[in-house]
Amino acid sequence: MVKEIERAGIPVVHICTVVPISLTVGANRIVPAVAIPHPLGNPALSMEEEKEIRRGIVDKALKALSTEVDGQTVFDK
DSSP, X not given: OHHHHHHTTOOOOXXXXXXXXXXXXXXXXXXXXXXXXXXXXXXXXXXXXXXXXXHHHHHHHHHHHTSOOSSOEEOOO
């Protein structure tokens, strides 16, 4: 679905826990998530730590969304 949305001219960021799968399906902008059972956080952390993790992932996704890419790019930093 990611590739079809991009073909329509709408940039997409794929936040995923298993980057090789995103690469296989052809996603162009890939942001790694935390873990399979909790992709956007860690319930063992405090609310503040959890918020920091989520904010970081969203910030990476927004950066990826506004970055022109030529092919698959993993935004892991």
